[in-house]
Amino acid sequence: MDTTYCDRCGEPADGTAHDGCRAARELEPPRFCTHCRRRMKVQVVPTGWTATCVEHGTLSDH
Template identity: 85%
Template sequence: METTYCDRCGEPGGGAAHDGCRAARELEPPRFCAHCRRRMKVQVVPAGWTATCVEHGTLTGH
């Protein structure tokens, strides 16, 4: 599945305009689904995070 949108800001992805988003994503979970641009339900716990899109499912990270 191809990613179309930035998973941090929700804008169309790619290019140098998202360098700040890529740097921030190393420390925080995604906020938008990269496939459909929907805002995701995010839960952060000490052991990691989960981000859920109603259309595309759940992502996890540590």
């Protein structure tokens, strides 16, 4: 079974309610990989952000 994790708190996405996480993600970059639950390396710059998982690569908003 493939579990998807919340990219803000790292808990299983199908578990508890993530309303607070979704609201925070409108203003913040992701912190956890949704595939493996690893904490990502996040860099925030004036033009956006990048978040990198050592296993699954980089996400970016720019």
